[in-house]
Amino acid sequence: MNHYDIPLSALPLGEKCKVKKLISDGSIRRRMLDLGLIDDTIVEALQQSPSGDPVAYLIRGAVIALRREVASMILVEAL
Amino acid sequence: MGLTNKSTGTGILEKELKIDKTTPNDKIIALGGNPNVGKSTVFNNLTGLNQHTGNWPGKTVTNAQGNYFYKNNNFILVDIPGTYSLMANSVEEEIARDFICFGNPDITVIVVDATCLERNLNLVIQTLEITPKVVVCVNLMDEAERKGISINLKELSKHLGVPVVGTSAVKAKSLNELMDAVSDVASNKITPNTINIVYEELIEKAISKVEDEVKPLLQDRLNPRWVALKLIDGDKTLIASMNKYLDMNLTEEDALMSQIHEARAFLNAEGIDSDVFRDKIVSHLVMTAEKVSSMVVSFKNENYNDRDRKIDKYLTSKKFGFPLMIFLLSVVFWITITGANVPSAMLADGLFWIEDKLTLFFTSLGTPPWVHGLLVTGVYRTLAWVVSVMLPPMAIFFPLFTLLEDLGYLPRVAFNLDNYFKKACACGKQALTMCMGFGCNAAGIIGCRIIDSPRERLMAIITNNFVPCNGRFPTLIAVITMFFAGAIAGPFQSVVSALILTGVIILGVVMTLTISKILSKTLLKGIPSTFTLELPPYRKPQIGKVIVRSIFDRTLFVLGRAVVVAAPAGLVIWTMANIYIGDLSILTHCANFFDPFARLIGLDGYILMAFILGFPANEIVIPIMIMCYMSAGSMLELDSLAQLRDLLVSNGWTSLTAVCVMLFSLMHWPCATACLTIKKETQSFKWMLISFLVPTITGIVICFIVANTVRFIGLI
Numbered sequence: 192m193n194h195y196d197i198p199l200s201a202l203p204l205g206e207k208c209k210v211k212k213l214i215s216d217g218s219i220r221r222r223m224l225d226l227g228l229i230d231d232t233i234v235e236a237l238q239q240s241p242s243g244d245p246v247a248y249l250i251r252g253a254v255i256a257l258r259r260e261v262a263s264m265i266l267v268e269a270l
Numbered sequence: 271m272g273l274t275n276k277s278t279g280t281g282i283l284e285k286e287l288k289i290d291k292t293t294p295n296d297k298i299i300a301l302g303g304n305p306n307v308g309k310s311t312v313f314n315n316l317t318g319l320n321q322h323t324g325n326w327p328g329k330t331v332t333n334a335q336g337n338y339f340y341k342n343n344n345f346i347l348v349d350i351p352g353t354y355s356l357m358a359n360s361v362e363e364e365i366a367r368d369f370i371c372f373g374n375p376d377i378t379v380i381v382v383d384a385t386c387l388e389r390n391l392n393l394v395i396q397t398l399e400i401t402p403k404v405v406v407c408v409n410l411m412d413e414a415e416r417k418g419i420s421i422n423l424k425e426l427s428k429h430l431g432v433p434v435v436g437t438s439a440v441k442a443k444s445l446n447e448l449m450d451a452v453s454d455v456a457s458n459k460i461t462p463n464t465i466n467i468v469y470e471e472l473i474e475k476a477i478s479k480v481e482d483e484v485k486p487l488l489q490d491r492l493n494p495r496w497v498a499l500k501l502i503d504g505d506k507t508l509i510a511s512m513n514k515y516l517d518m519n520l521t522e523e524d525a526l527m528s529q530i531h532e533a534r535a536f537l538n539a540e541g542i543d544s545d546v547f548r549d550k551i552v553s554h555l556v557m558t559a560e561k562v563s564s565m566v567v568s569f570k571n572e573n574y575n576d577r578d579r580k581i582d583k584y585l586t587s588k589k590f591g592f593p594l595m596i597f598l599l600s601v602v603f604w605i606t607i608t609g610a611n612v613p614s615a616m617l618a619d620g621l622f623w624i625e626d627k628l629t630l631f632f633t634s635l636g637t638p639p640w641v642h643g644l645l646v647t648g649v650y651r652t653l654a655w656v657v658s659v660m661l662p663p664m665a666i667f668f669p670l671f672t673l674l675e676d677l678g679y680l681p682r683v684a685f686n687l688d689n690y691f692k693k694a695c696a697c698g699k700q701a702l703t704m705c706m707g708f709g710c711n712a713a714g715i716i717g718c719r720i721i722d723s724p725r726e727r728l729m730a731i732i733t734n735n736f737v738p739c740n741g742r743f744p745t746l747i748a749v750i751t752m753f754f755a756g757a758i759a760g761p762f763q764s765v766v767s768a769l770i771l772t773g774v775i776i777l778g779v780v781m782t783l784t785i786s787k788i789l790s791k792t793l794l795k796g797i798p799s800t801f802t803l804e805l806p807p808y809r810k811p812q813i814g815k816v817i818v819r820s821i822f823d824r825t826l827f828v829l830g831r832a833v834v835v836a837a838p839a840g841l842v843i844w845t846m847a848n849i850y851i852g853d854l855s856i857l858t859h860c861a862n863f864f865d866p867f868a869r870l871i872g873l874d875g876y877i878l879m880a881f882i883l884g885f886p887a888n889e890i891v892i893p894i895m896i897m898c899y900m901s902a903g904s905m906l907e908l909d910s911l912a913q914l915r916d917l918l919v920s921n922g923w924t925s926l927t928a929v930c931v932m933l934f935s936l937m938h939w940p941c942a943t944a945c946l947t948i949k950k951e952t953q954s955f956k957w958m959l960i961s962f963l964v965p966t967i968t969g970i971v972i973c974f975i976v977a978n979t980v981r982f983i984g985l986i
Contacts, residue, residue, distance in 0.1 A: 216545055218359060219800050224552040225355045226802060227389060232556075238582055241591030242689030245698070247582070247805055251560075252386045254578075256685050256803040258692060 197269060199234065200262035204246070207235045208267035215264040227251040228265060289335065289346055289373065296344045297456045300369055302397065303381035304390050305352035306806045308409045312381055312437065313349045315445055340449045345456075348373065354389075356396045357552075358507040360722050367508075370400055371492060372515035376456045379448070381407045384414035384421055384436070385574075385807055387567050391559035394430065395467060399496045402462040404432045405451045412438035413809065418570030426566040431464035465562075469554055472540050473547070476502055476533040483529040484520075491516060501530050502537070503551065504544060578808050585679070591686045596772060598679070602670045604768035607747055610662035611764070617661065621654035640848070648844025648897075649837050655893035656836040661829055663744045668820035671708060676811035680705050684803055687779075694783045695790035695798050697726035700733075704782060707737035709824060711940055712947040714739075719951075723799040728957060729786050731948055735940045735965045736782045738775070740828055741888035745935050746774055748892055752915040753928035778936055785964060793960070831943070832889035839883055839890050843897045857898060871970055872930030872977030874922060881934065886942045891935070926980050930973045937969030 196211050210232045213223050227250060228234070235249040245256040257265075289298050303309040317336025334349045350369045351362035358364040370378050380397055382390035387408070397404055408421060427434035433451040437444040454460045468474065480498035488494050492512075500508045501520070512518045520526060537547060584590050625646060632642040674680065680702060688698035699721050707714030714734045721727040738746060747767065755767040790796060846857040854862070857879075864882075865875030876898040884891035896914065899921045918927075939962050940948065949958040 220545070221357065221359045221548065221552075222800065222802060224549065224556075225357070225359065225392075227392065227556045227559075229549075229553040229556050237579060238586055239588070240685050240688055241586060241588045242686060244689045244692065245685070245803070247586070247685065249575075251389050251556075253389050254582075254805040254807075256688065256698075256805060258688070258698075258798075258800065261800045261802070 196266040198263040199236075199248070199257070199265040199267045200246070200259050202234075202236045202267060202269060204236045204239060207233055207270045209233055209270060210265060211268050212266040213264065214266060215261075219261070219264065223261075223265065226253075226255055233270070234265075234267065289348060291346065292344065296346055297376040297452075298374060299345050299347045299452060299456075300350055300373060300375035300378040301347055301381065302350045302366055302370065302378060302393070303352055303407075303409075304354055304383065304393055306804070307352070307381050307383040307390065309352055309381040310349060312379075312407065312409060312445065312448075313347055316345075316449070317347055338449070341453060343453060343456075345449075345452070348375065354393060356393065356400070358505060361719070364507050364511075367400075368511050368515070370397060371508075372511060375403075377403045377405060377452055379405050379407055379452060381409050384408045384410045385417055385419060387421060388559055388563035391563055392555055395465070395555050395558055395562075398430065398432065398464045399467055399499070400493055402432070402464045403455055404462065404464070405448070405455055406430060406432060406434045407448050408434060408436045410438060411436045411444075413807070417574035419574055420568050420570070422566045422568075426562070429465060429562045429565060432462045433460060465558075467554070467558060470550065472537060472542060473550065476537050479533045479536075480526070480529050483523075483526045487518065487520070487523060487526065499551070501526075502533050503548060575807070581808055582682070582805070585682050586685055595683060595686060596776070598674065599775060600768045600772045602667065602674070603771045604764055605670060606663050606667045606743075607751070607767045607771070608764040609666045610744075610747070613662040613665075614658055617658035618654070621658055625650060625654060643848060644841060644844055649840040652836045652840030652843070652890065652893050652897060653833055655896060656832050656889055657829070659744050659748060659892055660741075660832060660889050661825070663747060664740050664825045664828060665821055667740065667743060668709065668824045669817045671705075672816045672820045673811050673813070675705070676809060676816060678806050678808045681803060681805050685805060688803070690783055691786070692798050694786040695796065696729050696783075696786040697721045697723060697799065697801055698803055699801060700726070700730040700782075700786070703730045703734060704737045704779070707734045707739060709740055710828065711735055711737070711739045711944040715944060715947045715951055722801065723796075725790075725794050725796045726799060728952065729789050729794055731951060731957070732789065732961045732964050733782045733785050735944065735961070736778045736785065736937060738778060738936055739888065739941075741832065741941065742891075742935050743771075745888070745892050746771055746932055748911065748914070749928050749932050749935075750774075752911050752918070753923075753925050756912070756915065774932060774936060781937065781968065785968060789964075828889075832887045835887040836890045836893065839886070839894060840897065843883070843894060847898070861898065870977070871934070871973035872926055872980075873934060873973070874927070876921070877927075877931060877934075881938055884941075885939065888935075888941050926977060930977055933973050933976060934969050937965050937972060939966045 197208075199208065199210075202208050210228050210230060212230075213220055213228065215223065232251065237247045237249055237254065239246050240256070245258045246262060247254050247256045248262075291298070301309060301313055313334070313336065316338040336347050336349075338345045338347055348369065350366045353360070353363045353366045356363060356367040356370070358367055369375065378397055378401060380394050382394060394404070394406055406426070408423060408426070411421075414421065421436070423434045423436050433455060435444075435448045435451050437448055451460075455462065469477070477495060477498045480501055481494045484497050484501065485494040488497060497508070509520050512520060534544075537543075542550065585594055628646050628650060629642065632646060683705065684698050684701035687701045691698045691700055700718075702720065703714050703717045705714075706717040711734050714737065715731050718727050718730040718734070721730055750767045750770045751763075754770055755763045758766050843857065846860065847855050849856050851859060861875030861879055863875070864878045868875050868878040877895060880891050880894040880898060883894050896917070899917055939945075945958055945962060948961045949955065952958065952961075
């Protein structure tokens with residue numbers, strides 16, 4: 192792990208990042224992979240729900256909302 | 271709101287994968303694809319079967335099938351659940367995979383979204399690993415064109431090695447080309463030469479070890495290379511399904527098992543443990559999809575989704591998100607209420623004019639009074655009430671709501687509300703199942719299949735009834751108009767009605783969240799599971815189609831069910847009202863029996879009885895109340911809400927009664943159809959009983975508190 196890496200949940204809205212590592216296992220990890228969150232995938236934080244959580248991310252052309260707990264298990268490098 | 275005779279029970283194949291062919295020449299087509307790519311629209315256009323489609327992910331929650339006759343061949347289309355992958359991570363993925371593997375489809379059509387090809391290709395590639403008999407249908411080509419995305423279909427076909435056809439499912443013509451390709455592949459005119467998915471060398475070595483061993487066992491029924499891959503991956507669901515559908519127990523094949531063991535040991539020694547293995551497999555598939563996509567897709571404008579992002583900035587913003595949500599809901603209600611007034615009155619006039627004629631007819635025939643009473647005052651009048659009160663609001667509300675659904679707004683509602691569901695330890699997709707509940711709670715309960723966690727699914731099922739279905743809307747609207755908005759004159763009347771109705775719905779949402787929270791601290795303890803919610807692109811709805819579809823597919827279906835229930839109910843009520851024991855009719859005896867308890871919760875005996883008799887269908891609650899009061903009183907003509915109000919007031923209704931009726935309508939037992947659906951979905955009598963009791967007890971408690979607080983304070 193690179194010390195520049197941050198959890199995806201800490202990525203400011205409107206910013207882009209590159210996926211570096213998934214720190215989950217089992218079914219959560221599989222779900223993340225199914226979304227195409229493999230190494231070096233570019234993710235952009237788009238919009239926060241008016242209730243505060245989740246945040247919508249642009250992942251490989253699809254807009255996916257992830258709750259904070261999930262997003263914090265994805266380590267990314269801000270771009 | 272996918273409410274058809276299919277979604278409420280019949281004709282569903284789920285675990286049973288065998289499709290009956292009418293002739294041996296029939297071809298079975300499995301129709302797969304990511305959620306929300308217009309798969310169901312393709313299905314509908316081909317089969318003419320109106321399976322309901324909506325713009326939210328995970329709409330097809332069960333397999334549906336239909337026939338399509340093309341060029342002298344009968345094709346049986348099977349709509350399999352929309353999934354992103356076939357790795358059996360969820361029930362839907364397992365059903366989809368099982369059908370492709372064991373349902374013996376002659377061909378599998380994968381529908382993909384042209385505006386989001388890369389993500390969709392993952393599923394195509396996974397399917398190609400299982401079978402070469404695939405046709406890829408690139409749907410929503412018109413949407414892509416509008417966004418300046420162009421796809422080189424020929425090139426895509428070359429890379430994948432299977433036929434690729436571009437369609438815009440809303441235009442049925444483009445489907446001929448699809449069916450040509452399907453015919454060609456099904457009749458072996460085209461031999462697919464599919465893309466080779468080659469993993470890294472170590473994994474390939476491991477695969478070939480197991481493949482050689484498993485190949486003779488499979489006897490060409492499944493692709494041995496793919497099975498080998500899954501076995502090394504440790505996919506238990508595949509082993510179970512092979513046991514179930516092929517009667518083949520791989521775990522008893524010692525040679526194979528030791529080969530798998532060896533392959534895993536070999537990989538482990540090379541630093542590839544099971545998690546790494548899975549990562550590498552998935553990453554390879556994703557990267558293949560990325561590579562293929564980059565070679566065939568070109569963008570005129572890299573920011574093709576800007577319009578959607580701009581809309582989202584408003585619809586899901588901190589400032590406007592909630593106000594806009596409430597505003598849209600109110601507008602839908604306002605249009606429904608305003609629009610329903612006139613046709614409702616006209617229908618009532620017409621139907622009661624017919625009643626008069628029927629009465630004359632019966633009199634001229636000289637039939638005994640009880641025949642006329644039973645058939646005209648009993649059956650016909652109840653039917654007339656159900657039709658005139660229920661039909662107009664339904665025929666307006668259904669299409670309006672479907673428009674919001676097709677636009678893609680509903681997932682945004684789920685997105686906006688998610689944090690509250692999280693705090694209630696529930697799944698955010700529960701907001702979607704609640705929306706389905708607006709149409710029909712039974713459909714909402716079936717829709718709960720989109721929730722993966724069994725705990726959260728149960729919570730969504732139990733609380734679904736807190737959303738008033740279409741059978742209860744007109745009751746609420748009628749009571750609001752009579753007692754609360756009636757005093758306000760002019761155009762504002764319907765505005766006030768709409769606002770009050772919106773308030774009732776918000777109360778329903780608050781109750782859903784509160785009860786969910788209570789359930790998650792008591793009966794269904796647990797923490798919220800992870801889930802992902804896709805916000806699909808906004809789409810231009812097909813307005814004409816929406817109207818036709820919602821009227822024929824939903825309105826008439828719901829109304830038909832109500833009428834079927836209303837006729838016998840009218841018969842029973844009339845009989846009860848006209849058979850006397852002592853001085854009082856049976857109806858009055860029953861009402862008197864319920865009366866003391868009903869008064870405690872702000873109702874009266876007749877109202878409570880109407881709710882009880884309305885168990886088969888909520889639509890008939892108001893008509894039963896009217897029947898009860900009319901048979902007890904002397905009023906005969908009733909053709910406007912004002913007269914209805916007079917009838918109710920003369921029977922002791924106050925605004926407190928009206929409030930309690932609304933509260934009880936919002937919170938009481940689910941109707942019979944919903945109960946049966948719960949039983950079927952949960953496979954448990956206990957959970958059906960709990961789903962029955964939770965809203966009932968909530969309603970009784972709340973009505974009791976409201977009624978007695980108001981009485982205590984002395985407001986009324």
